[in-house]
Amino acid sequence: MRKLLIINPGSTSTKIGVFEDEKEILDETLRHSSEEIGKYATVVDQKDFRKEVILDVLKTKGIDIKGFDAIVGRGGLLKPIEGGTYAVNEEMLNDIKKAERGEHASNLGAMIADEIAKEIGAKSFIVDPVVVDELSDVARISGVPELPRTSIFHALNQKAVGKRYAKERNKSYEDCNIIVVHMGGGVSVGAHTGGKIVDVNNALDGDGAFSPERSGGVPAGALIKMCFSGKYTEAEVKKKITGQGGLVAYLDTNDMRDVLKASAEGDEKSKLIYDAFIYQVSKDIGAMATVLKGKVEAIVLTGGIAYSDVVVNSIKERVSFIAPLVVYGGEDEMLALAQGALRVLNGEEQAKEYK
Numbered sequence: 001m002r003k004l005l006i007i008n009p010g011s012t013s014t015k016i017g018v019f020e021d022e023k024e025i026l027d028e029t030l031r032h033s034s035e036e037i038g039k040y041a042t043v044v045d046q047k048d049f050r051k052e053v054i055l056d057v058l059k060t061k062g063i064d065i066k067g068f069d070a071i072v073g074r075g076g077l078l079k080p081i082e083g084g085t086y087a088v089n090e091e092m093l094n095d096i097k098k099a100e101r102g103e104h105a106s107n108l109g110a111m112i113a114d115e116i117a118k119e120i121g122a123k124s125f126i127v128d129p130v131v132v133d134e135l136s137d138v139a140r141i142s143g144v145p146e147l148p149r150t151s152i153f154h155a156l157n158q159k160a161v162g163k164r165y166a167k168e169r170n171k172s173y174e175d176c177n178i179i180v181v182h183m184g185g186g187v188s189v190g191a192h193t194g195g196k197i198v199d200v201n202n203a204l205d206g207d208g209a210f211s212p213e214r215s216g217g218v219p220a221g222a223l224i225k226m227c228f229s230g231k232y233t234e235a236e237v238k239k240k241i242t243g244q245g246g247l248v249a250y251l252d253t254n255d256m257r258d259v260l261k262a263s264a265e266g267d268e269k270s271k272l273i274y275d276a277f278i279y280q281v282s283k284d285i286g287a288m289a290t291v292l293k294g295k296v297e298a299i300v301l302t303g304g305i306a307y308s309d310v311v312v313n314s315i316k317e318r319v320s321f322i323a324p325l326v327v328y329g330g331e332d333e334m335l336a337l338a339q340g341a342l343r344v345l346n347g348e349e350q351a352k353e354y355k
Contacts, residue, residue: 002345003067006337007054007112008074009105012037014050017334018063021342024334028057043103044096044111051112071117072341073109074333075129077101080151083132083159083197084352085340088114088124092354101131125351127340128156130204134196139291153188153203154303160336161302161328162192178298179288179323181281181315183305184331185254187211189284191291199291201284206241209280212254212305215245216280247273256305278311282318289322296323303331 006017012034018026030053040046058065073088078095086092088110096107110126117124132155140148158180166173174195182188187209190200201208201216210216218241227237240249248254250273251262262270289296299319305311307329316325343349 002069002342004338004341005058005065005068005071005113005116006334007071007109008333008337009050009108009112011105014054014108015334016054016057017338018058019335019338022335022338024338026061026063027334028061030054030057042099043105043107044099046105047108047111047115050108051115054112055116065116066120068117068120068122069345070123070125070341071113072125072127072337073111073113074106074337075126075131075156076107076109077104078129078131078354080131080133081129081354082134082352083128083155085125085127085344085349086354087351088117088126089354092126095354106130123341123345125341125344127337128159130155132159132197134198135200136198139199149207150202151197151200152205153190153197153200154182154184154186154331155197156333156336157182157302157331158188158190158192158197158200160332160339161300162197163339164328165298165300165326176297177292177295178300179285179292179296180300180302181285181306182303182331183211183281183301183311184303185211185213187214187216187281187284187303189281189288191288193292199288204242205238208284210246210277212247212256213243213245215241215249247277256308256311260308260310278314278318282315285315285319285322294322298326299323300326300328302328304329306330 001020004019008015012032014030016028017024076096092110093114096111113124130152133151135151142149162178162180163173165178166176176192178192180190180192186203188200188203189208190197206215206217208216226232247259251259251270259270259274263274285299301312306327312327344351
């Protein structure tokens with residue numbers, strides 16, 4: 001039996017999990033007040049504070065940290081890498097400290113995991129961070145050479161459900177041709193083939209379908225005019241794309257359940273925006289079917305919105321002619337992180353080297 005500590009830092013909280021193989025025996029969300037976080041100039045400066053909070057909770061719960069085989073951190077904003085489980089190394093830590101690709105709380109996962117692991121003589125890993133980039137060369141072409149398409153999406157959950165789909169069918173993930181649709185605060189639609197996600201929309205800052213909090217792709221000409229209108233700062237335009245786009249912009253909610261309720265009660269605007277969401281997600285699925293040249297064995301729906309039978313059935317009406325739908329509602333990041341480490345510890349995969 002392998003015992004794992006999972007560390008998943010967010011902007012105002014740190015989720016920790018303790019696993020014995022794939023069985024979760026502790027699940028805690030440690031909340032951090034704005035006053036506590038506000039004391040630190042940068043995300044990296046929060047490391048010692050968050051580490052101590054984690055160790056204090058484990059001690060309170062009577063869990064001996066010396067019993068862990070591995071410490072697994074959420075991967076952060078590193079340089080583009082292939083999917084997989086990576087051993088934390090100095091190159092990775094140096095890139096996180098430089099934060100050249102952005103400050104984000106997830107950067108702390110590898111740092112804290114590494115420190116605790118070194119103290120107890122265990123291994124430390126990250127698994128499928130958001131910067132996983134397996135795009136084919138042709139998928140990178142945007143039409144403007146200075147603006148190549150980039151890969152930022154829900155890699156951890158996309159990979160986890162792809163491998164779950166394969167395992168449940170006694171197949172190798174590398175032998176599967178599937179489209180995975182993650183629907184949460186952001187939406188990503190990925191084409192999986194040969195063990196890689198060869199095409200996927202940038203789910204962070206303006207590509208693909210709109211989502212509860214993100215605009216998705218918007219008319220470029222109109223966006224340029226908005227940027228130079230003098231009415232908005234750069235930060236305000238960015239907010240319209242990420243954070244205040246999508247459902248929030250149209251309906252002042254980021255909860256699809258609110259939209260479904262209002263639509264069912266006859267609110268015409270809510271119904272129109274809901275229909276547009278389904279329409280855009282379905283168009284992206286159709287586009288990814290062409291990436292796979294029509295050889296699609298399944299369309300996998302995942303993320304929190306996939307819990308809704310109404311949403312699932314609406315998408316099914318539009319895309320079932322392509323392939324059968326398989327639904328894995330939710331996004332179990334903690335289990336996905338544990339599974340990534342277990343595949344290495346159990347000899348199913350080799351840990352990759354970040355360089």
